[in-house]
Amino acid sequence: MTAADRVYAIIKQRILDGYYVAGSYVREATIGQELELSRTPIREALRRLVSDGWVEVIPHHGARVVSWTQRDVEEVFELRVLLEPQVVRRAASRIDAPRLDSLGELACHMEQLCERGDDQAIDEIAVLNDRFHAELITAADSPRLQRLLEAIVQVPVSRRSFHHYSDEELHASMRHHREILRALAVGDGEWAASVMRAHILAARAAQLHPPARQTHQPRQQHA
Amino acid sequence: MTAADRVYAIIKQRILDGYYVAGSYVREATIGQELELSRTPIREALRRLVSDGWVEVIPHHGARVVSWTQRDVEEVFELRVLLEPQVVRRAASRIDAPRLDSLGELACHMEQLCERGDDQAIDEIAVLNDRFHAELITAADSPRLQRLLEAIVQVPVSRRSFHHYSDEELHASMRHHREILRALAVGDGEWAASVMRAHILAARAAQLHPPARQTHQPRQQHA
């Protein structure tokens, strides 16, 4: 592991942790002194963070941690609604039994965590959910589709968790996983794609209307 | 614009123009001397080209221009079929009259060139067609969608031209442009998206079955 790799990981972690606030600048000299490295590996790490969409570079002025607007979030969901169904559409005719099994285990694990329902469990679900989607992408066997999605879903972890899901939304999400797996098991790409589309649209709804979180109450109009 | 930006653009253009043949190596020292720059900005440009998928690095041997397989072409079309309709779906509710006019002029110009039909005209059509699609993307007003498409549709010039189109395919392509504009003019995104989908699928068919090019002959089965 090179110094540039370490710097990349450190800066990324600091962004995720909120140590580097969105909109603030990451100074090359500053972390250089901090980590006792020259600017060279820091610059390389920053360039990689730029191409991964975590920071943006203003020429001759510095690397700034990207800010996310509501519009950015909507754009991402709009693209995921297109691309993620394509993932399972392709996967349906390509997936093999071992991977289906491993996806099934992931679904199982997530459901158990879902039953626990505490905050830590919710965090773990987010991790497993990422793995779930990543495995599907691998099964889709399309490097370009994978690249596009990776370029898209890189979102600050604060927005990627399931904390704004209601119980009902969370359980629906688990059912989606199961239904996708059933569709894949019988090789029905369109079925799988439809469920995935619903899955993403549900996630979008949960993100866009986080305050409306009454599980057992009668329905209520939102903005 | 920094030197690294220029180097990036130059190398990319040379790949698109076919000056750097697929499989050949881009030597750091060579272009360094050629452009009278040190290895530093060249290295940075090459890293970006790698992460954008234009070249691949063989460790300790150099940066090689990526080769396109038939499968790559199919992957690109598969993604364009998803993304380009979304472009016009968004554009339908956002486009303004001036841009519609300028798109109309582009379509006009392409149709005239289409009537000429010589090789040079075909080349010019490819350029205008790129502009046509680029204007649509601008009208769609989605930076991420734009970025994804730019990462996808930029293909070496040898594969981007209309030389493998039959007369009929070429005219159909022109009609698609017109129909898209009509749909946009009345703000019907789904109509525009459907035509665009057909437009891309037609382009795909022309690419995948280039030998079957008899316009006035009875149909013939292909591989």
Added chain:
DNA sequence: TAATCTAAAATGGTATACAACTCTTCTCGT
């Protein structure tokens, strides 16, 4: 002839020094 060794060539990674640029601030003239 074939296996091995060797040296050249190229990149990989990092450090350092200097050049160029941007933004701020301060001065100067009106």
Added chain:
DNA sequence: ACGAGAAGAGTTGTATACCATTTTAGATTA
């Protein structure tokens, strides 16, 4: 008081150098 312009500090951009690693091809040797 106010705007234009210049100086300065701070920051990034680039050049250069160094050594390590790896590949390749040629030379050597049995």
